Amino acid sequence: MNDYQSRLQEAAAFMREHDDFLIISHVNPDGDTTGSALAAALMLEQLGKSYVIVNEGETPGKFGFLPRFHKLYNLAESPIERTFTHVIAVDAADSKRMGDVTHLFANDVQILNIDHHPTNDEFGRFNVIRTDAAATAEIMYELMVAGKFTCNAELATCIYTGLLTDTGGFRYSNTSSFVMQIAAEMLQYGVKPGDIAEQCLEEITWEHVQILRHALQSLQLSFDNRVALLKVHASDLEETGASMEDAGGLVNYARNMKGVEVGVSLCEPVPGVIKVSLRSRQDIDVSQIAKSLGGGGHAKAAGCTLQSSMEEAEKIVLAKLGEVLGVD
Incomplete structure (x- = not known):
């Protein structure tokens, strides 16, 4: 087992061994950020774990079709008056990109940091970083497989959305054969690519x-x-x-x-x-x-x-x- 696979196993163990999680992502969330955060929430649900999922500000409404979107807290409008020991950060290149959320961290906080940005400074207690991944959603897929989580229509929709948006509709140079393999697999679970592309990439106000x-x-x-x-x-x-x-x-x-x-x-x-x-x-x-x-x-x-x-x-x-x- 290589180091990266070991880190995926550590991440899955972190999720299995603890409870009462805070899920955070980067400010001004995009499709990969939102899809990956909600994918983490869905995996925790499979384990029977509780969680709170937040962002410093508002999440774009165009991602409202994603499962559990209604559970996203906008801290600017709905402050949380408590702290968390176990935190999962997705798609945040560094601690600054998480925004004003550190007041929610307990003194003994443990952070699982899952990301694909080359500028990530490994701010977590556990760091699952793969900079050649097209999207953090690609890593969430690998975590799903490594942790033996069950893929279903909801989880597939979150992963597919992250891949679609961070590759510009599978047009950017980060679109690898592995990305296309994952996307094809997600379609087998009922993902509707035309609907997601329309919502995320085509429709404008x-x-x-x-x-x-x-x-x-x-x-x-x-x-x-x-x-x-x-x-x-x-x-x-x-x-x-x-x-x-x-x-x-x-x-x-x-x-x-x-x-x-x-x-x-x-x-x-x-x-x-x-x-x-x-x-x-x-x-x-x-x-x-x-x-x-x-x-x-x-x-x-x-x-x-x-x-x-x-x-x-x-x-x-x-x-x-x-x-x-x-x-x-």
């Missing part, structure tokens, strides 16, 4: 269209058209009635332009706070840029949060990109 109009008007090219950057101000969100969920995915419009190597979006949920999203094509590792600014992620998809004005954030990010590109 009117507010998204409105905020997209504002964002595209701000689009600018830098460094010989190798970088495309767009911005969304807090005033844009207020004017259109759009939420941060509606503003999700805007960075892809910048990245997908022909000839562009890095796409950047700067989104201001409230004045003085800038959410930075970075997407690259081939040779530029944007995770290192994000990490240098207090964030993290993957080589081709990363992000961070800056406490600054929009103008200052733009200068900071472009300066970092200039260094990487070797351009003044």
Whole structure:
């Protein structure tokens, strides 16, 4: 048994030997984050364990079809006045990415850290990290198999959703033959791929269209058209009635332009706070840029949060990109 398989066995034993779990994930949860967290909840249910599943803020409503979605606590709206000794963290690259949840940890907390980000700092007592996995959902599948959990339609839906969303609908370069094998297996349990793709990847809101109009008007090219950057101000969100969920995915419009190597979006949920999203094509590792600014992620998809004005954030990010590109 190799080291990784041993860690999967340790993770399953951790879940079997304890009870009363807190399940957490990263802030601004996506499909992999949500699917993986709910997959952990479903596995705990099979063991007859109790759990509370939380996120610092709101989970996008488009994932509302996932089983146990209604059990997700938004700590911003529903504070929890107690602590937990046993914690499962999924898809969180580092302790900062978990958000404001550490007040829920007991002094003797034990954390099971399950993740696929290269920037993960192994903050757990138990760490199941595989950086070549396309999604944390891929690791959750391996945990399901290693721990001899029973796959069913609910668990399959969570795993499939995580794979689908973190591979961009099985289009990104992280789509491996193993990913496709898992996806095919999940279909055998009744997963409806067309419905999930429509819900997660295709359907957009009117507010998204409105905020997209504002964002595209701000689009600018830098460094010989190798970088495309767009911005969304807090005033844009207020004017259109759009939420941060509606503003999700805007960075892809910048990245997908022909000839562009890095796409950047700067989104201001409230004045003085800038959410930075970075997407690259081939040779530029944007995770290192994000990490240098207090964030993290993957080589081709990363992000961070800056406490600054929009103008200052733009200068900071472009300066970092200039260094990487070797351009003044």
